Amino acid sequence: MGLLFAMAILLLGAMAVLALSRPDRNVSWLGAGSVVIASVLGCVPVIQVLSGGSIEAVRVPWPVPYGEFFLVLDPLAAWFLFPTLLLSALSAIYGVGYLRVWQGRRSLGPVWFFYCVLVLGMMLVLLARNAVLFLFAWELMAVASFFLVTFEYEREAVREAGWIYFVATHLGTAFLLVFFLLTARETGSMDFTVWAEKGIQTRGLADILFLLAIVGFGTKAGFMPFHVWLPEAHPAAPSHVSALMSGVMIKTGIYGLLRSLTFLGLPPLWWGWLLIGIGLTSGVLGVLFALAQHDLKRLLAYHSVENIGIIALGIGVGLLGVSTGSPVLMVVGFGGGLLHVLNHALFKGLLFFGAGAVLQGTGTHEIDHLGGLLKRMPWTAATFLIGAVAISGLPPLNGFVSEFLIFLGAFQGGATLGAAGAVPLLALIAGLALIGGLAAACFTKAFGVVFLGEPRTEHASHTHETGWAMRLPMLLLAAGCALIGLFAPFVVGALQAVLENTTGLRREVVRVNLAAAAGPLALVVIGTVAFLLLLVALFLLRRGLLAGRRVEQGVTWGCGYVQPTARMQYTASSFVQPVTTLFRWLLGTHRRLQRPEGIMPANASLTTETPDLCHGNLYRPGFLKVNWGLSQLRRLQRGPVQLYVLYIAVTLIVLLAWKFR
Amino acid sequence: MKPESFIPLLLALMLSPLLPGVINRTKALFAGRRGPPLLQIYFDLWKLLHKGAVYSRTTTWIFRAGPMLGLAAVLTAAMLVPLGNFPALIAFPADFLLFAGLLGLMRFFTVLAALDTGSSFEGMGASREVFFSALAEPALLVALATLARQAGSYSLSTLLGQVAGGHWLHLGPVLALVMIALMIVLLAENARIPVDDPNTHLELTMIHEVMVLDHGGPDFAFIVYGAALKLWLLAALVVGMVVPATGAPGLDLALVMGGMFAVAVVVGVVESVMARLRLAMVPQLLVGAGALAAAAFLLGLK
Structure with a gap:
């Protein structure tokens, strides 16, 4: 299966880049090369499936509770994989040129490592058919992109943007966790194919799940009002990463929404x-x-x-x-x-x-x-x-x-x-x-x-x-x-x-x-x-008409004003x-x-x-309140060891009483 | 493709510069002047096509390409618009989306050509143009959605004819609202009073005229001709709603042409009897047009 091969190359590329990375060595071509090769390899099965070829599946046991390494390439996944692979490869080539100015100032190993991991994470998200594997891939994608956003971590604004992105994406994931748990309890399985077959029969539950999916996946996709991280993270990230995140990573949210709609009846x-x-x-x-x-x-x-x-x-x-x-x-x-x-x-x-x-x-x-x-x-x-x-x-x-x-x-x-x-x-x-x-x-x-x-x-x-x-x-x-x-x-x-x-x-x-x-x-x-x-x-x-006629150059007509400056432009x-x-x-x-004041105004x-509308009016006040609420808990933590021993003793007695109730 | 489907395109190509002439004559009549000849725009075009050109050193190829792209877009749009009972050269479901898109493309490059000069006047005009047309766009499409629902058809060539063919009797109020909305869109899109005053050639209150201040020669001829075509096409939408098919091609043609010139006269009358709105009021007019079209849609829901 071409896609497994592609993912293996990405993993190898990521490791190699990290191992060979030194501030004075250019590892860009190695990182970009592995992404490009992986994309080309991956595109073959994707195009086959999109043109009506048979659906491919891989099932390997995975030693994680409830987890299974279960990948399926169906047309929906393939449709999202195609732009993902394409833009990943092009962004990688662009990144080689874009990161050249950092050469010698900064080791480029980590940025290419996280780039490979991000591409791998996106591929896994689109292919995973096991809820645990999906969440794992989702997290891989989020963390890798966080490190890419904070590439220029020396700047205060970039760290702030990275932090907002990190919080937003994890709040979204929290909703997804609830979504997956509820669905799994209803169907008794962690398998997307089982979920799609059985479907959610309870009307009220389906409604709740739909809303959870809207919030959870919508945060990644950037639905208003869950979009706050986008205008912060995209300007902060290096441009080839912005292109990749904005062009395809946020689409995994749309993919997730469409995928969950197949479960909900x-x-x-x-x-x-x-x-x-x-x-x-x-x-x-x-x-x-x-x-x-x-x-x-x-x-x-x-x-x-x-x-x-x-x-x-x-x-x-x-x-x-x-x-x-x-x-x-x-x-x-x-x-x-x-x-x-x-x-x-x-x-x-x-x-x-x-x-x-x-x-x-x-x-x-x-x-x-x-x-x-x-x-x-x-x-x-x-x-x-x-x-x-x-x-x-x-x-x-x-x-x-x-x-x-x-x-x-x-x-x-x-x-x-x-x-x-x-x-x-x-x-x-x-x-x-x-x-x-x-x-x-x-x-x-x-x-x-x-x-x-x-x-x-x-x-x-x-x-x-x-x-x-x-x-x-x-x-x-x-x-x-x-x-x-x-x-x-x-x-x-x-x-x-x-x-x-x-x-x-x-x-x-x-x-x-x-x-x-x-x-x-x-x-x-x-x-x-x-x-x-x-x-x-x-x-x-027009060329025929103007041929042989006087075509002159002049200045832009300023209604007679003779000293125009560039600062007068709109x-x-x-x-x-x-x-x-x-x-x-x-x-x-x-x-x-x-x-401007006075007869000869100097400064104006x-x-x-x-x-942002939501950032200032909704989230900042909300998070300040949460912060205040949580800071109240600090009263419990006053320092003396005796107090903590007392907490432990009280907890034990309460638990004992509850057990023998 | 029937031979008569070339008629709307040919008439638009030949007669569109006549409409501004009719408007100007109407205005002259109201003002008690003799006014410019009916064929003035043809004379202007002829003169402009024989001139050389002067380009600002600030400008780039965008400035030179703008008029060509604009005229090519509106010429393509002319292939999509029927004239009364005569179908358009190209007709397909939701062809009006391509029509609106081509007008949008024309505007996009006119605006860019204006910004290319680096002049603050043209920047000002460009800024207003994009803003007002963004508000006019919903009114146009909602009006067309209302017509599509009433006619049960999605192509300009069929839906206008069906609306004119008999729906007026039982759907009079709906269609009247749509027509008012389309008429406001026509006035706004063609930079006429009450949105813009085409006569204030160097005032700061202009939209379309100021954007093309730096163009000259053949480029300006393309712009003038494109503007006349755009007026013709939007007038053809309004007229198509009203003029029914009689069955006799000669009579049909006469009715439609009468309708086109009637629209020009109405535009002239509007320009004679009212002043331009304050710029801050224009959004309200355009949103109002959209609201009228939406009201028509809801009224027609049954």
């Missing part, structure tokens, strides 16, 4: 409502908070929340389809959500790579300090632009395809279902349209302020294009975004196996409904081809000012304004900052 209508509600909250709030940010990586982190919201909308449409017995909605909804998982991995990986290149070139990810980078970093700019168009859900790239499927489901459901199904779908249509518009606003801001115009500070004017190790992964991901857009009907056809697996519909039903969705997409592609031909025609027309903060003003009540943007400044 027939969903009632309100599950679909809840997921659409969560999707809309995460999507709209995610993009609004992203708009208000002027740290490039923080902005991208909030966009992960938004895109996870879009995926949740797709799953919500699918669940409504299950509840109302509509195979169209099931296929289109789950299909759109699953395709968005792949698409988001591609464009978010690409955008984080671009942000990393900017950070490395300029030394800052403060958007308002940048500008005019397109002239100095043409490759990074062009690929970032493709990612920006894709994430805004605009044709002809991949983001449009998955959002098209989700919209298609919403329109068909909205036109055919009764009020209980149609009203949430109407909210979905309005919300997804708003999300798309605001995402376009956010990425015109990000691209426009970072790459266009004039450099705003010294940071931006002395920069350089990245090396090939970082450029190649960006080019490949940009090509992926374009190819999925151009071959949309085929890509949708590739969902066949995974949809049969997820929805449990018959092969023929899935095929017919997928074909019904692929038909419009084929015409979308025709439209795309027409668009590209028109573009070429217009290009030739900034990221001023660009979004209309939005932040309208949603002031929600965003709570802090403004610190020092007005304006700083805006938008802290």
Whole structure:
């Protein structure tokens, strides 16, 4: 089995990197090489299973109570494994270039060790079919990514971010533990296959389990309001790790949710409502908070929340389809959500790579300090632009395809279902349209302020294009975004196996409904081809018209003002000012304004900052209360040994009394 | 693909610059002026296509590509929109999503081209454009979802015809609400009063006009033509809802063309009788349009 082999290579690579690591030795190629080889090996069985090959399983005894080393590669796992392996390999190649500046200053062994362990952990999470093994892999993934996030542990902000991530992920795991224990008690087994066969028959228990899964897996995925760790951890981590975490690691939460839905039996209508509600909250709030940010990586982190919201909308449409017995909605909804998982991995990986290149070139990810980078970093700019168009859900790239499927489901459901199904779908249509518009606003801001115009500070004017190790992964991901857009009907056809697996519909039903969705997409592609031909025609027309005419260079028209400076340009903060003003009540943007005073004003400044809604209003006060409560317990611990002996004696007497009661 | 499905595209390509002419003439009539010739936009385009160009040293290839990408997007969108009873060249379920997406693509690159100049005026216009269109987008799609539910069909070419073909009798209020919402979207998307004033060419209150301040020559011709096409296409959506099929192609065509120019006259009248809203009020108008469309949807649930 190729995947076992791949995991063995990852393990060997991790050990070798650690053993050979020294501050003056470059182990990057060894670490990245093992990840790339493992990914290539792993992709073979994954693609086989996705194209309808037989499901593979491995069962080995494991000397842990209730544990068993039980791995199954089914289409659902394969669908998530594909982007995981792809992005792991590309991030590894990128990481070689990205970490080069640390060479000689820091031993790179540990970072590559944890990188290999993270990839291994993600693979195990997706393959594990035993609850204990799953939790073990889940923990492996969490701990490895914690150490990767805190790579620059010298910085206070990074340690703080790592701590928030560590607490958040373990709180999520606590909910999962309860989820697994309750399910195991109900079914009498630790085996996912048994759980899926038996299903949870008790209605009330299934509801509770569903909510537990939403909180537990939603914390990893980044559903609002459990998203607080994302905007902290992603900016702190090295960029190739941010790309991997945001692109695929958070999707393990979505995978977990989809997997647990297979245990929970027939969903009632309100599950679909809840997921659409969560999707809309995460999507709209995610993009609004992203708009208000002027740290490039923080902005991208909030966009992960938004895109996870879009995926949740797709799953919500699918669940409504299950509840109302509509195979169209099931296929289109789950299909759109699953395709968005792949698409988001591609464009978010690409955008984080671009942000990393900017950070490395300029030394800052403060958007308002940048500008005019397109002239100095043409490759990074062009690929970032493709990612920006894709994430805004605009044709002809991949983001449009998955959002098209989700919209298609919403329109068909909205036109055919009764009020209980149609009203949430109407909210979905309005919300997804708003999300798309605001995402376009956010990425015109990000691209426009970072790459266009004039450099705003010294940071931006002395920069350089990245090396090939970082450029190649960006080019490949940009090509992926374009190819999925151009071959949309085929890509949708590739969902066949995974949809049969997820929805449990018959092969023929899935095929017919997928074909019904692929038909419009084929015409979308025709439209795309027409668009590209028109573009070429217009290009030739313009060139022909301008040939032989006077084409001059000048300065930007400043309405007659003769001494423009780069500081007069619109900034990221001023660009979004209309939005932040309208949603002031929600965003709570802090403004610190020092007005220009006197006839010859010397100093004036304006700083805006938008802290997270939940972090400041929900979690910080909550955790402070918990902290206060726990500190009360300190009264028990006063120091004298006699007191502790008394505690022991009292405990023993109480236990004795309870035993002989 | 039937031969008559080329008619909407050809008419849009040929006649769209006429609509701004009609609007301007209507406004002139209200103001008691003679106004520019009906064919003024054609003259402008002809003149612009014969000019050279001046580019700011700040700009990059984005600035030069913006007008081409924008026009290519709106030309593709023109293949998707039917005209009255004449189906569009490309029609498929949920084709309006591609239509909205292409308009979004056009906007994306117009905005980037504006930001490419590094001018604060154009930044200002770009900022407003993305914000207002983000609010107009839900109104457009919810309106179309309402129509799709009433018509039981998901393609512009069939759903508009079916709505116009008889639903007005028993669904009058629903369709009227949708039409008002679409009309507001039309005014906002084409930067007309009450959202933007196309006449204030150098004031700070502009949205679309200020974004294209630095373009000139053939590039600006592409922009002007693209804007006229966009107005035509959104007007075609509104007209398609109203004008029923008679069965006689000649009469159909006359009715539809009458409808298109009627929309232009309405836009002209709106611009003559009211002032532009304060910018802070525009979001309320657009959210209001979305609310009207949603109300129409709920009213039509039965």
